[in-house]
Amino acid sequence: MSLNHGRTYLAIPGPSVTPDRVLNAMHRTSVNIYEGALHDVANSLYPDLRTLARTAGHVAIYIGNGHSAWEASISNVFSKGDKALVLATGNFGLGWGEAALAMGVDTQVLDFGRRSGIELVQVEAALRADKDRSIKAVMAVHTDTASTVKSDIPGLRACLDACGHPALLMVDCIASLGCDFFDMDGWGVDVMVSASQKGxxxxxxxxxxxFNDKAQKLHEQANMVTPYWNWTKRTQEPELFRKFGGTAPVQQIYGLREALDMLLVEEGLDAVFARHEKLARAVWAALECWGQGGPVEMNVSTPELRSCAVTSVRIGAQHGTALRKWCETKTGVTLGIGLGMGSPEDPNSDGFFRIAHMGHVNAHMTLGVLGVIEAGLxxxxxxxxxGALSAAATVISEA
Ligand SMILES: Cc1ncc(COP(=O)(O)O)c(C=O)c1O
Known part of the structure; x- marks a missing residue:
């Protein structure tokens, strides 16, 4: 018998569930791109994106996925041969670093493995060893979506300050923005990148x-940027055509407007973060119970290092793929793969799955996913x- 009818649920860490309201806002034929309402809607996004990141700095919007934000950030601040200190806590720091290397940046990678947070002592040692201050930026990922390790960004800023090192602090918030609290100005972050398809x-x-004015100063001396990615053009041009380096993404402008209204105006960011934390805690409570009698284990054992957006789970080879397939075919729930968490022979390891609790997610969706996983087990x-479902329900009941 198949129980896979009705609305399916993509419980992977991006693309996340798109609210019907966002889809409806996008569901329109293209409107006048030269003047009128579209300009007003597009211009209204910038202050709200700054609010979301908690910054008085600048924000450029690009048509592209997270990889495009990676390349945009790199091309705007570095000159060929500049040095970057890349901090990896899973898959994505390594990816951002590889992009920088391929673009001509001299990268020094500190790899903290796939279960641990950034060791600030090691970062401090690398910064102190950089006597001639050749490191132009420290690049870190707030939530690594594969390992689901969350990094201590204020700790990194404190580390840079303690060393008196002038490097920029660049942070990837592609998986965390709108899910985990982030304070760009308060935490002293100079460049931050994100994308539309998660929080x-x-x-x-x-x-x-x-980016802030310090990053802008470096940008003005940098020599790698090409016209499309140039954030000065993307942020200082009044015309919509120039803001987007070409035709504006009409429907996505309306979709983003709707989502920002939902997050900032209706629910409110504090409530958004509280909801994510509560749902994440329900997931962790269930995982703790399952782990008491078998191979299920959270990849991140230290609660403070866990992301409120997504949880990576170890389950042992042969079980991960089987469980994911069972959940999808029998119940219509798609779980995340163990992206990049395996060996070279099995990069998206069979021994993992991931549960997303990011974006447009509520208690019944999360409890539903947990119930489905238990059925699969x-x-x-x-x-x-x-006791997993009861433990998760107890967390939810305390809302
Ligand atoms: C933390 C992080 N950085 C970068 C990326 C790359 O984004 P995209 O797949 O949209 O290019 C992802 C995608 O999942 C991510 O989670």
Missing amino acids: LMNPPGLSFVW IALGIPHGP
Whole structure:
């Protein structure tokens, strides 16, 4: 018997669930791109994107996915041969660093593995060893979506300050923005990148780079930027055509407007973060119980290092793929793969799955995913401890 009818649920960490309201806002034929309402809507996005990042700095919007924000940020601040200190806590720091290397940046990578946070002592040692201050930027990922390790960004700023090092602090918030609290100005972040398809509840296709005046100064001396990515052009041109380096993404502008209204005006950011934390805690409570009697184990054991957007789970080879397939085919729930968490032979490891709790998610969706996983564990005979659903429900009941 198939129980996979009705609305399916993509419980992967992006693209996240797009609210019907966002889809409806996008569902329109293209409007006049030269003048009129579209300009007003597009211009209204910039202050709200700054509010979202908690910055008085600047923000450029690009048509592209998260990789485009990576390349945009790199091309705007570095000159060929400049040095960057890249901090990796999973998959995505390595990816951003590889992009920088391919573009001509001399990268020094500190890899903290796939279960641990950034070791500030090691960062401090690397910065102190940089006597001639050749490191132009420290690049870190707030939430690594593969390992689901959350990084201590204020700790990194304190580390840079303690060393008196002038490098920029650049942070990837592609998985965390709108899910985990982030304070760009308060935490001393100089450049931040994000994208539309996770906490911002939109389809993939828009990316963003926030930057402050310190980053702008470096940008003015840098020599790698090409016209499309040039954030000065993207932020200082009044005309919409120039703001987007070409035709404006009409429908996505309306979709993003709707999502920002939902997040900032209706729910409010504090409530958005509280909701994410509560749902994440329900997931962790269930995982703790399952782990008492079998191979299920959260990839990140230290609660402070866990992301409120997504949780990566170790389940042992042979079980991860089987469980994901069971959940999808039997129940219509798609879980995330163990992206880049495996060996070279099995890069998207069979021994992992991920549960997203990011974006347009509520208690019944999260409890539903947990119920489906428990059904899958039973159906596939994967050993697990009791009480998971009750533990998750208890967390939700305390809302
Ligand atoms: C933390 C992080 N950085 C970068 C990316 C790359 O974004 P995209 O796949 O949209 O290019 C992702 C995608 O999942 C991500 O989670």
